[in-house]
Amino acid sequence: MESLGDILRRITAKSSSRTSNGSGAAYLDSPPEGPVCSICNGTGWVSKRVPVGHSDFGQTFPCDCQGTKDPAARIDALRRYSNLGPLSRVSFASTRPDGPLPDAASSHLFKQALEASVKFADRPTGWLVLTGPSGSGKTHLAVAVANRCIELGQTTFFIVVADLLDHLRGAYSPDNPVSYDELFDQVRNVPVLILDDLGSHSTTPWAQEKLFQVINHRFNLELPTVITVRGPLQRLDESLRTRIELVQGFSHVYQLGQYNTRLARNIGDLPTEMQQRMTFAAFDTRGRTSDRDDRVSLELAKAAAENFAANPDGWLVFNGPRGSGKTHLAVAIAAECLRRDRPVFFAFVPTLLDHLRATFSPDSPIRYDELFEQLMTVPLLILDDLGAETSTAWAEEKLYQIVVHRHEARLPTVITSAFSQDELEEAKPRIGSRLMDVNVVLWQSITAPNYRDQRRTRRPTRGGGAPGG
Numbered sequence: 001m002e003s004l005g006d007i008l009r010r011i012t013a014k015s016s017s018r019t020s021n022g023s024g025a026a027y028l029d030s031p032p033e034g035p036v037c038s039i040c041n042g043t044g045w046v047s048k049r050v051p052v053g054h055s056d057f058g059q060t061f062p063c064d065c066q067g068t069k070d071p072a073a074r075i076d077a078l079r080r081y082s083n084l085g086p087l088s089r090v091s092f093a094s095t096r097p098d099g100p101l102p103d104a105a106s107s108h109l110f111k112q113a114l115e116a117s118v119k120f121a122d123r124p125t126g127w128l129v130l131t132g133p134s135g136s137g138k139t140h141l142a143v144a145v146a147n148r149c150i151e152l153g154q155t156t157f158f159i160v161v162a163d164l165l166d167h168l169r170g171a172y173s174p175d176n177p178v179s180y181d182e183l184f185d186q187v188r189n190v191p192v193l194i195l196d197d198l199g200s201h202s203t204t205p206w207a208q209e210k211l212f213q214v215i216n217h218r219f220n221l222e223l224p225t226v227i228t229v230r231g232p233l234q235r236l237d238e239s240l241r242t243r244i245e246l247v248q249g250f251s252h253v254y255q256l257g258q259y260n261t262r263l264a265r266n267i268g269d270l271p272t273e274m275q276q277r278m279t280f281a282a283f284d285t286r287g288r289t290s291d292r293d294d295r296v297s298l299e300l301a302k303a304a305a306e307n308f309a310a311n312p313d314g315w316l317v318f319n320g321p322r323g324s325g326k327t328h329l330a331v332a333i334a335a336e337c338l339r340r341d342r343p344v345f346f347a348f349v350p351t352l353l354d355h356l357r358a359t360f361s362p363d364s365p366i367r368y369d370e371l372f373e374q375l376m377t378v379p380l381l382i383l384d385d386l387g388a389e390t391s392t393a394w395a396e397e398k399l400y401q402i403v404v405h406r407h408e409a410r411l412p413t414v415i416t417s418a419f420s421q422d423e424l425e426e427a428k429p430r431i432g433s434r435l436m437d438v439n440v441v442l443w444q445s446i447t448a449p450n451y452r453d454q455r456r457t458r459r460p461t462r463g464g465g466a467p468g469g
Contacts, residue, residue, distance in 0.1 A: 071153075078150045083158050090143040092118055099137050099256065105343040106257040110137055113254040117141045120252075121148035124192050124224035127251040129244055131229045133370070136257030138228040139196055145226050146194050157187065158194040165207050184210075188217045194226045199236050208237050219243045222250065231370050255377075267355050267371065268345035268378075270334050278331035280306055294448040298325060304444045305329040309336035312380050312412035317435060319417045319424075320446030326416035330382050333414055337380055345378040349399070350389040356398060372398075376405045379412065386417040386431075387424060400430050407434045420445075 079088050092114075099110025113130055120128045121144070128145065130138040142158070149156045164187060171180035187193065198211070218225050233241050233253065245253055285298040301318060308316045309332070316333075318326040334344045352375075359368035375381060381402075389395055406413050415435070417424060421443060425432030435441050 074153065075150060078153070078155060082146060082150060082156050084143065084146060087143045087158070088147060090140060091147050092121075092144045095137075095140060095144055100140075101136055101257045104338070104341045106136065108341040109254070109343070110256050113137075113141060113256050116252060116254055117145050118148070120224075120226070121145040122152070124149060124154060126222070126224065126249070127219075127244070128226045129229065129233075129251060129253040130227070130256055131231070131233060131253065132256035134230060138230070138256055141256075142194050142196055142226045142228050146192070149192050154192050155190060156192040156194065157190040158196065159187070160196045161198045161211065164195075165210065168210055184214075188214055189223070192224045192226075193218065196228050198227050198229050198240070199231060208239070212237075212239050212243075215240055215243050231367070231373070267352075267366070268347055268374065270331065270338065270344065270346040274331050275335040275338070278328045279335065280309075280329075280332045283325060283328055283332065289448050291448075297445060297447045301325065301329060301444045301446050304442065305333050308412075308414070309333045312337060312342070314410070315407075315413045315415070315435075315441040317415045317417065317441055317443045318446060319420060319443065320448070321450050322418050323450030324446040324448050326446060327384055330384055330414050330416050334380070334382055342380060343378055344380045344382065345374060346382045346384070347375075348384045348388075349386050352383070353389050353395050353398065372402075375402050377409075377411070380414070381406060381411070382414040384416050386415050387419045387427065391427070396428065396430070399428075403431050403434050407437065407440060410440065 082088070095114065097111060097114065098107040099114075101107065101110070109132075116128060117130075120126075130141055132138055146156045146158050167183060168180060171183050195214075215225075217223075227244065229236065233245055236244070244251055280302065283298075283302050285302055286295060289295065297320075304316060305318075312333075318329060320326055331346070334346050337344050356368065356371060359366055359371055386399075389399075405411075419427065421432075421436070424435065435443075
Protein backbone atom coordinates (compact mmCIF):
# COMPACT_ATOMS: atom_id res chain seq x y z
CA MET A 1 0.00 0.00 0.00
CA GLU A 2 1.21 3.48 -0.82
CA SER A 3 2.11 5.92 1.89
CA LEU A 4 -0.26 8.78 2.50
CA GLY A 5 2.36 11.18 1.16
CA ASP A 6 2.68 9.26 -2.10
CA ILE A 7 -1.05 9.18 -2.55
CA LEU A 8 -1.46 12.88 -1.96
CA ARG A 9 1.42 13.78 -4.21
CA ARG A 10 -0.10 11.85 -7.08
CA ILE A 11 -3.62 13.20 -6.80
CA THR A 12 -3.31 16.61 -5.11
CA ALA A 13 -5.62 19.11 -6.74
CA LYS A 14 -4.07 21.29 -9.40
CA SER A 15 -4.42 25.06 -9.37
CA SER A 16 -7.85 26.12 -10.55
CA SER A 17 -10.00 29.15 -10.09
CA ARG A 18 -12.77 26.81 -9.00
CA THR A 19 -10.87 25.04 -6.22
CA SER A 20 -8.79 26.19 -3.31
CA ASN A 21 -6.98 24.99 -0.24
CA GLY A 22 -6.29 21.62 -1.77
CA SER A 23 -9.89 20.58 -1.14
CA GLY A 24 -10.00 18.54 -4.29
CA ALA A 25 -7.25 16.27 -3.06
CA ALA A 26 -8.08 12.64 -2.46
CA TYR A 27 -6.61 9.70 -0.59
CA LEU A 28 -6.54 6.59 -2.73
CA ASP A 29 -5.34 3.09 -1.96
CA SER A 30 -4.66 2.46 -5.63
CA PRO A 31 -4.62 4.49 -8.86
CA PRO A 32 -8.10 5.23 -10.19
CA GLU A 33 -9.17 3.39 -13.28
CA GLY A 34 -10.10 5.39 -16.36
CA PRO A 35 -9.91 9.12 -16.88
CA VAL A 36 -9.76 11.36 -13.82
CA CYS A 37 -11.53 14.69 -13.65
CA SER A 38 -8.95 17.48 -13.88
CA ILE A 39 -11.04 19.73 -11.59
CA CYS A 40 -11.70 17.48 -8.59
CA ASN A 41 -9.13 14.73 -9.30
CA GLY A 42 -11.78 12.05 -8.97
CA THR A 43 -13.12 13.00 -5.57
CA GLY A 44 -16.35 14.40 -6.94
CA TRP A 45 -16.17 17.51 -4.74
CA VAL A 46 -14.76 21.01 -5.03
CA SER A 47 -14.62 24.07 -2.82
CA LYS A 48 -15.01 27.69 -3.87
CA ARG A 49 -12.26 30.26 -3.76
CA VAL A 50 -13.92 32.72 -1.41
CA PRO A 51 -12.60 34.88 1.43
CA VAL A 52 -12.68 33.80 5.06
CA GLY A 53 -16.05 34.66 6.56
CA HIS A 54 -17.99 33.96 3.38
CA SER A 55 -20.90 31.56 3.90
CA ASP A 56 -19.35 29.14 1.38
CA PHE A 57 -15.86 29.21 2.92
CA GLY A 58 -14.72 25.71 3.82
CA GLN A 59 -17.80 24.13 2.25
CA THR A 60 -17.65 21.49 -0.47
CA PHE A 61 -19.91 21.15 -3.50
CA PRO A 62 -20.48 18.40 -6.09
CA CYS A 63 -18.18 18.69 -9.08
CA ASP A 64 -19.73 19.04 -12.55
CA CYS A 65 -18.26 15.66 -13.45
CA GLN A 66 -20.79 13.91 -11.19
CA GLY A 67 -23.52 14.41 -13.74
CA THR A 68 -21.75 12.14 -16.20
CA LYS A 69 -20.03 9.64 -13.92
CA ASP A 70 -21.30 6.10 -13.66
CA PRO A 71 -22.74 5.55 -10.12
CA ALA A 72 -20.68 2.40 -9.56
CA ALA A 73 -17.51 4.22 -10.57
CA ARG A 74 -18.46 7.10 -8.28
CA ILE A 75 -18.81 4.76 -5.27
CA ASP A 76 -15.53 3.07 -6.14
CA ALA A 77 -13.75 6.43 -6.20
CA LEU A 78 -15.27 7.36 -2.83
CA ARG A 79 -14.06 4.10 -1.28
CA ARG A 80 -10.51 4.74 -2.47
CA TYR A 81 -10.72 8.29 -1.18
CA SER A 82 -11.99 7.24 2.27
CA ASN A 83 -8.71 5.79 3.61
CA LEU A 84 -10.67 2.83 4.98
CA GLY A 85 -8.68 0.15 3.18
CA PRO A 86 -9.70 -3.33 4.46
CA LEU A 87 -12.25 -1.66 6.78
CA SER A 88 -14.45 -1.17 3.72
CA ARG A 89 -15.94 -4.56 4.53
CA VAL A 90 -17.42 -3.38 7.86
CA SER A 91 -21.12 -2.58 7.67
CA PHE A 92 -24.21 -2.30 9.81
CA ALA A 93 -25.33 -5.61 8.33
CA SER A 94 -22.27 -7.31 9.85
CA THR A 95 -22.80 -5.64 13.25
CA ARG A 96 -24.06 -7.63 16.21
CA PRO A 97 -27.14 -5.76 17.49
CA ASP A 98 -26.20 -6.46 21.13
CA GLY A 99 -22.55 -5.42 20.74
CA PRO A 100 -19.29 -7.20 21.62
CA LEU A 101 -19.50 -7.03 25.44
CA PRO A 102 -21.41 -9.76 27.27
CA ASP A 103 -23.16 -7.89 30.11
CA ALA A 104 -26.73 -6.68 29.73
CA ALA A 105 -25.98 -3.06 30.59
CA SER A 106 -23.32 -2.80 27.87
CA SER A 107 -25.65 -4.43 25.34
CA HIS A 108 -28.30 -1.84 26.13
CA LEU A 109 -25.83 1.00 25.63
CA PHE A 110 -24.60 -0.49 22.35
CA LYS A 111 -28.12 -0.78 20.94
CA GLN A 112 -28.70 2.92 21.62
CA ALA A 113 -25.43 3.88 19.92
CA LEU A 114 -26.16 1.59 16.97
CA GLU A 115 -29.54 3.20 16.38
CA ALA A 116 -27.98 6.68 16.54
CA SER A 117 -25.18 5.65 14.16
CA VAL A 118 -27.60 4.34 11.53
CA LYS A 119 -29.63 7.55 11.79
CA PHE A 120 -26.50 9.68 11.40
CA ALA A 121 -25.23 7.69 8.41
CA ASP A 122 -28.52 7.99 6.57
CA ARG A 123 -28.50 11.76 7.04
CA PRO A 124 -25.13 13.13 8.24
CA THR A 125 -25.80 16.24 10.30
CA GLY A 126 -24.11 17.52 13.43
CA TRP A 127 -21.62 15.38 15.33
CA LEU A 128 -21.78 11.82 16.55
CA VAL A 129 -19.43 11.09 19.49
CA LEU A 130 -18.86 7.50 20.67
CA THR A 131 -17.07 6.93 23.98
CA GLY A 132 -16.23 3.84 26.00
CA PRO A 133 -13.53 1.35 26.94
CA SER A 134 -11.44 -0.61 24.44
CA GLY A 135 -13.36 -3.38 22.74
CA SER A 136 -16.78 -1.80 23.23
CA GLY A 137 -17.46 -1.35 19.48
CA LYS A 138 -16.75 2.37 18.98
CA THR A 139 -14.53 2.04 15.91
CA HIS A 140 -16.77 -0.63 14.38
CA LEU A 141 -19.77 1.70 14.46
CA ALA A 142 -17.73 4.66 13.19
CA VAL A 143 -16.45 2.61 10.25
CA ALA A 144 -19.96 1.31 9.53
CA VAL A 145 -21.12 4.94 9.41
CA ALA A 146 -18.34 5.77 6.93
CA ASN A 147 -19.24 2.88 4.64
CA ARG A 148 -22.94 3.68 4.69
CA CYS A 149 -22.18 7.33 3.84
CA ILE A 150 -20.08 6.18 0.91
CA GLU A 151 -22.89 3.92 -0.33
CA LEU A 152 -25.15 6.97 -0.31
CA GLY A 153 -22.63 9.02 -2.31
CA GLN A 154 -21.12 11.06 0.53
CA THR A 155 -17.44 11.93 0.41
CA THR A 156 -16.04 10.52 3.65
CA PHE A 157 -12.58 10.33 5.16
CA PHE A 158 -11.48 8.05 8.04
CA ILE A 159 -8.29 8.50 10.04
CA VAL A 160 -6.90 7.52 13.44
CA VAL A 161 -5.99 10.69 15.34
CA ALA A 162 -2.48 9.52 16.21
CA ASP A 163 -1.82 8.75 12.51
CA LEU A 164 -3.15 12.15 11.48
CA LEU A 165 -0.74 13.91 13.83
CA ASP A 166 2.16 11.79 12.54
CA HIS A 167 1.32 12.74 8.95
CA LEU A 168 1.05 16.41 9.87
CA ARG A 169 4.45 16.32 11.57
CA GLY A 170 5.93 14.61 8.52
CA ALA A 171 4.50 17.28 6.24
CA TYR A 172 6.95 19.82 7.70
CA SER A 173 9.84 17.94 6.10
CA PRO A 174 11.16 19.60 2.93
CA ASP A 175 11.38 16.14 1.35
CA ASN A 176 7.71 15.35 1.94
CA PRO A 177 5.79 15.13 -1.34
CA VAL A 178 2.69 16.81 0.11
CA SER A 179 2.54 20.12 1.89
CA TYR A 180 1.23 20.62 5.39
CA ASP A 181 -1.52 22.93 4.11
CA GLU A 182 -2.80 20.38 1.60
CA LEU A 183 -3.17 17.67 4.21
CA PHE A 184 -4.50 19.93 6.95
CA ASP A 185 -7.16 21.53 4.76
CA GLN A 186 -8.20 18.16 3.41
CA VAL A 187 -9.01 16.92 6.90
CA ARG A 188 -10.69 20.17 7.95
CA ASN A 189 -13.00 20.41 4.94
CA VAL A 190 -13.95 16.88 3.92
CA PRO A 191 -17.78 16.60 3.85
CA VAL A 192 -17.85 13.75 6.42
CA LEU A 193 -14.86 13.20 8.72
CA ILE A 194 -14.32 10.18 10.98
CA LEU A 195 -11.75 10.84 13.74
CA ASP A 196 -10.93 7.57 15.47
CA ASP A 197 -9.44 7.25 18.97
CA LEU A 198 -9.29 10.87 20.01
CA GLY A 199 -7.42 11.12 23.31
CA SER A 200 -4.97 8.29 22.65
CA HIS A 201 -2.42 10.64 21.06
CA SER A 202 0.51 12.25 22.80
CA THR A 203 -0.75 15.35 24.56
CA THR A 204 1.83 17.89 23.48
CA PRO A 205 0.88 21.57 23.12
CA TRP A 206 1.42 21.28 19.35
CA ALA A 207 -0.83 18.23 19.06
CA GLN A 208 -3.57 19.86 21.13
CA GLU A 209 -3.37 23.00 19.01
CA LYS A 210 -3.65 21.10 15.70
CA LEU A 211 -6.59 19.02 16.89
CA PHE A 212 -8.36 22.08 18.23
CA GLN A 213 -7.92 23.83 14.87
CA VAL A 214 -9.50 20.87 13.05
CA ILE A 215 -12.35 20.43 15.51
CA ASN A 216 -13.03 24.14 15.91
CA HIS A 217 -13.13 24.65 12.14
CA ARG A 218 -15.62 21.85 11.65
CA PHE A 219 -17.60 23.03 14.66
CA ASN A 220 -17.92 26.58 13.33
CA LEU A 221 -18.96 25.36 9.87
CA GLU A 222 -21.16 22.59 11.30
CA LEU A 223 -19.50 19.94 9.16
CA PRO A 224 -20.69 16.36 9.87
CA THR A 225 -18.14 14.57 12.03
CA VAL A 226 -17.88 11.25 13.87
CA ILE A 227 -15.47 11.08 16.80
CA THR A 228 -14.54 8.05 18.90
CA VAL A 229 -12.97 8.53 22.33
CA ARG A 230 -11.37 5.77 24.37
CA GLY A 231 -12.50 6.34 27.93
CA PRO A 232 -14.50 9.25 29.33
CA LEU A 233 -14.64 12.69 27.71
CA GLN A 234 -13.11 14.18 30.87
CA ARG A 235 -9.78 12.79 29.70
CA LEU A 236 -9.73 15.27 26.84
CA ASP A 237 -8.27 18.75 26.90
CA GLU A 238 -10.95 21.22 28.01
CA SER A 239 -10.81 23.15 24.73
CA LEU A 240 -11.66 19.98 22.79
CA ARG A 241 -14.23 18.72 25.28
CA THR A 242 -16.26 21.93 25.30
CA ARG A 243 -16.60 21.78 21.51
CA ILE A 244 -17.65 18.14 21.63
CA GLU A 245 -20.12 17.88 24.48
CA LEU A 246 -21.70 21.23 25.24
CA VAL A 247 -23.76 22.03 22.17
CA GLN A 248 -27.20 20.55 22.66
CA GLY A 249 -28.84 19.34 19.47
CA PHE A 250 -25.59 19.50 17.47
CA SER A 251 -23.29 17.05 19.20
CA HIS A 252 -24.73 13.72 20.38
CA VAL A 253 -22.60 11.69 22.78
CA TYR A 254 -23.14 7.96 23.32
CA GLN A 255 -21.28 5.73 25.75
CA LEU A 256 -20.60 2.15 24.69
CA GLY A 257 -19.86 -0.36 27.42
CA GLN A 258 -19.37 0.27 31.10
CA TYR A 259 -15.89 1.33 32.08
CA ASN A 260 -15.80 -1.29 34.77
CA THR A 261 -16.77 -4.08 32.37
CA ARG A 262 -13.20 -4.84 31.35
CA LEU A 263 -10.96 -2.31 32.96
CA ALA A 264 -11.93 -2.21 36.58
CA ARG A 265 -12.20 -5.97 37.11
CA ASN A 266 -15.69 -5.98 38.49
CA ILE A 267 -15.39 -2.82 40.60
CA GLY A 268 -18.94 -1.61 41.02
CA ASP A 269 -20.53 -4.95 40.17
CA LEU A 270 -23.12 -6.40 42.52
CA PRO A 271 -22.45 -10.07 43.38
CA THR A 272 -25.16 -12.42 42.16
CA GLU A 273 -25.43 -14.02 45.58
CA MET A 274 -26.37 -10.67 47.15
CA GLN A 275 -28.95 -10.01 44.44
CA GLN A 276 -30.60 -13.34 45.08
CA ARG A 277 -30.57 -13.03 48.86
CA MET A 278 -31.41 -9.36 49.42
CA THR A 279 -34.69 -8.98 47.57
CA PHE A 280 -37.77 -6.92 48.33
CA ALA A 281 -39.69 -10.14 48.97
CA ALA A 282 -37.12 -11.24 51.53
CA PHE A 283 -37.15 -7.94 53.43
CA ASP A 284 -38.76 -8.45 56.85
CA THR A 285 -40.79 -5.38 57.82
CA ARG A 286 -41.32 -6.84 61.29
CA GLY A 287 -37.64 -6.42 61.96
CA ARG A 288 -37.76 -8.81 64.93
CA THR A 289 -39.06 -5.97 67.05
CA SER A 290 -42.31 -5.51 68.91
CA ASP A 291 -42.15 -1.72 68.71
CA ARG A 292 -44.84 -0.37 66.39
CA ASP A 293 -42.86 2.75 65.40
CA ASP A 294 -39.87 0.60 64.44
CA ARG A 295 -42.04 -1.55 62.21
CA VAL A 296 -43.61 1.48 60.59
CA SER A 297 -40.12 2.84 59.77
CA LEU A 298 -39.29 -0.47 58.06
CA GLU A 299 -42.53 -0.44 56.06
CA LEU A 300 -41.97 3.14 54.93
CA ALA A 301 -38.36 2.42 53.98
CA LYS A 302 -39.37 -0.60 51.92
CA ALA A 303 -42.11 1.35 50.14
CA ALA A 304 -39.65 4.17 49.34
CA ALA A 305 -37.13 1.66 47.97
CA GLU A 306 -39.71 -0.06 45.76
CA ASN A 307 -40.92 3.27 44.39
CA PHE A 308 -37.36 4.37 43.65
CA ALA A 309 -36.52 1.08 41.90
CA ALA A 310 -39.59 1.44 39.68
CA ASN A 311 -38.68 5.01 38.75
CA PRO A 312 -35.11 6.05 39.73
CA ASP A 313 -35.35 9.79 40.18
CA GLY A 314 -33.56 12.07 42.60
CA TRP A 315 -31.67 10.77 45.62
CA LEU A 316 -32.68 8.33 48.34
CA VAL A 317 -30.78 8.17 51.64
CA PHE A 318 -31.33 5.37 54.17
CA ASN A 319 -29.99 5.99 57.66
CA GLY A 320 -30.32 3.91 60.78
CA PRO A 321 -28.50 1.48 63.10
CA ARG A 322 -26.16 -1.09 61.64
CA GLY A 323 -28.03 -4.22 60.68
CA SER A 324 -31.39 -2.46 60.38
CA GLY A 325 -31.80 -3.34 56.68
CA LYS A 326 -30.36 -0.33 54.87
CA THR A 327 -27.97 -2.32 52.69
CA HIS A 328 -30.64 -4.94 52.03
CA LEU A 329 -32.93 -2.32 50.51
CA ALA A 330 -30.09 -0.71 48.53
CA VAL A 331 -29.17 -4.09 47.04
CA ALA A 332 -32.82 -4.80 46.20
CA ILE A 333 -33.00 -1.48 44.32
CA ALA A 334 -29.83 -2.30 42.40
CA ALA A 335 -31.03 -5.80 41.52
CA GLU A 336 -34.34 -4.50 40.20
CA CYS A 337 -32.61 -1.87 38.03
CA LEU A 338 -30.16 -4.45 36.68
CA ARG A 339 -33.08 -6.72 35.85
CA ARG A 340 -34.42 -3.87 33.72
CA ASP A 341 -31.03 -3.42 31.99
CA ARG A 342 -30.28 -0.14 33.77
CA PRO A 343 -26.56 0.40 34.51
CA VAL A 344 -25.77 0.41 38.24
CA PHE A 345 -22.55 1.01 40.15
CA PHE A 346 -22.69 -0.45 43.69
CA ALA A 347 -19.88 0.35 46.10
CA PHE A 348 -19.07 -0.06 49.79
CA VAL A 349 -17.56 3.39 50.45
CA PRO A 350 -14.35 2.36 52.31
CA THR A 351 -13.58 -0.26 49.63
CA LEU A 352 -14.33 2.21 46.85
CA LEU A 353 -11.79 4.67 48.23
CA ASP A 354 -9.23 1.86 48.37
CA HIS A 355 -9.87 1.17 44.69
CA LEU A 356 -9.44 4.84 43.83
CA ARG A 357 -6.11 4.96 45.68
CA ALA A 358 -4.98 1.77 43.91
CA THR A 359 -5.45 3.36 40.47
CA PHE A 360 -2.37 5.49 41.09
CA SER A 361 -0.23 2.35 41.01
CA PRO A 362 1.61 1.77 37.70
CA ASP A 363 0.30 -1.82 37.79
CA SER A 364 -3.35 -0.80 38.07
CA PRO A 365 -5.62 -2.30 35.36
CA ILE A 366 -7.70 0.89 35.35
CA ARG A 367 -6.78 4.54 35.30
CA TYR A 368 -8.02 6.88 37.99
CA ASP A 369 -9.94 9.10 35.58
CA GLU A 370 -11.78 6.13 34.09
CA LEU A 371 -13.02 4.88 37.43
CA PHE A 372 -13.80 8.38 38.69
CA GLU A 373 -15.74 9.18 35.52
CA GLN A 374 -17.81 6.05 36.00
CA LEU A 375 -18.70 7.12 39.53
CA MET A 376 -19.74 10.58 38.45
CA THR A 377 -21.79 9.65 35.39
CA VAL A 378 -23.23 6.14 35.86
CA PRO A 379 -27.06 6.27 35.57
CA LEU A 380 -27.46 4.90 39.12
CA LEU A 381 -24.81 5.07 41.84
CA ILE A 382 -25.27 3.29 45.19
CA LEU A 383 -22.89 4.29 47.98
CA ASP A 384 -23.17 1.88 50.88
CA ASP A 385 -22.19 2.90 54.43
CA LEU A 386 -21.15 6.51 53.92
CA GLY A 387 -19.26 7.58 57.03
CA ALA A 388 -17.59 4.22 57.66
CA GLU A 389 -14.48 5.29 55.72
CA THR A 390 -11.34 6.69 57.31
CA SER A 391 -11.76 10.44 57.24
CA THR A 392 -8.76 11.93 55.44
CA ALA A 393 -8.59 15.16 53.49
CA TRP A 394 -8.12 13.22 50.24
CA ALA A 395 -11.08 10.91 50.91
CA GLU A 396 -13.35 13.80 51.84
CA GLU A 397 -12.37 15.68 48.68
CA LYS A 398 -13.07 12.70 46.38
CA LEU A 399 -16.45 11.98 47.97
CA TYR A 400 -17.35 15.66 47.81
CA GLN A 401 -16.50 15.84 44.09
CA ILE A 402 -18.70 12.81 43.36
CA VAL A 403 -21.59 14.10 45.45
CA VAL A 404 -21.46 17.63 43.99
CA HIS A 405 -21.33 16.44 40.39
CA ARG A 406 -24.21 14.03 40.75
CA HIS A 407 -26.24 16.48 42.80
CA GLU A 408 -25.89 19.25 40.23
CA ALA A 409 -26.60 16.84 37.36
CA ARG A 410 -29.58 15.35 39.24
CA LEU A 411 -28.26 11.82 38.62
CA PRO A 412 -30.11 9.09 40.57
CA THR A 413 -28.14 8.12 43.67
CA VAL A 414 -28.80 5.89 46.70
CA ILE A 415 -26.80 6.31 49.92
CA THR A 416 -26.85 4.31 53.15
CA SER A 417 -25.33 5.57 56.39
CA ALA A 418 -25.36 4.82 60.09
CA PHE A 419 -25.18 8.59 60.71
CA SER A 420 -28.22 10.68 61.48
CA GLN A 421 -28.81 13.84 59.48
CA ASP A 422 -27.29 16.00 62.20
CA GLU A 423 -24.30 13.67 62.67
CA LEU A 424 -23.56 13.53 58.96
CA GLU A 425 -23.84 17.28 58.56
CA GLU A 426 -21.45 17.78 61.49
CA ALA A 427 -18.92 15.14 60.41
CA LYS A 428 -19.03 15.99 56.69
CA PRO A 429 -20.38 19.53 56.38
CA ARG A 430 -19.70 19.98 52.66
CA ILE A 431 -21.32 16.69 51.73
CA GLY A 432 -24.03 17.06 54.34
CA SER A 433 -25.18 20.39 52.92
CA ARG A 434 -25.92 18.69 49.56
CA LEU A 435 -27.77 15.85 51.26
CA MET A 436 -30.08 18.30 53.01
CA ASP A 437 -31.50 19.56 49.72
CA VAL A 438 -35.15 18.51 50.08
CA ASN A 439 -35.78 19.25 46.40
CA VAL A 440 -33.49 16.38 45.41
CA VAL A 441 -32.89 14.13 48.43
CA LEU A 442 -35.41 11.96 50.29
CA TRP A 443 -34.25 10.78 53.72
CA GLN A 444 -35.74 7.53 54.98
CA SER A 445 -34.82 6.80 58.58
CA ILE A 446 -35.01 3.25 59.93
CA THR A 447 -35.35 3.10 63.71
CA ALA A 448 -35.52 -0.69 64.06
CA PRO A 449 -32.61 -2.23 65.98
CA ASN A 450 -29.86 -4.40 64.57
CA TYR A 451 -31.68 -7.60 63.64
CA ARG A 452 -28.37 -9.45 63.46
CA ASP A 453 -27.82 -8.77 67.19
CA GLN A 454 -31.14 -9.89 68.58
CA ARG A 455 -29.77 -12.16 71.30
CA ARG A 456 -32.21 -14.76 72.45
CA THR A 457 -33.39 -14.37 76.04
CA ARG A 458 -35.68 -16.55 78.01
CA ARG A 459 -38.92 -15.07 79.22
CA PRO A 460 -38.99 -14.64 82.98
CA THR A 461 -41.31 -16.89 84.98
CA ARG A 462 -44.66 -15.56 86.13
CA GLY A 463 -43.21 -14.88 89.52
CA GLY A 464 -40.43 -12.85 88.02
CA GLY A 465 -37.68 -15.20 89.09
CA ALA A 466 -35.33 -17.15 86.96
CA PRO A 467 -36.48 -20.61 85.92
CA GLY A 468 -35.43 -23.37 88.10
CA GLY A 469 -33.08 -25.99 87.25
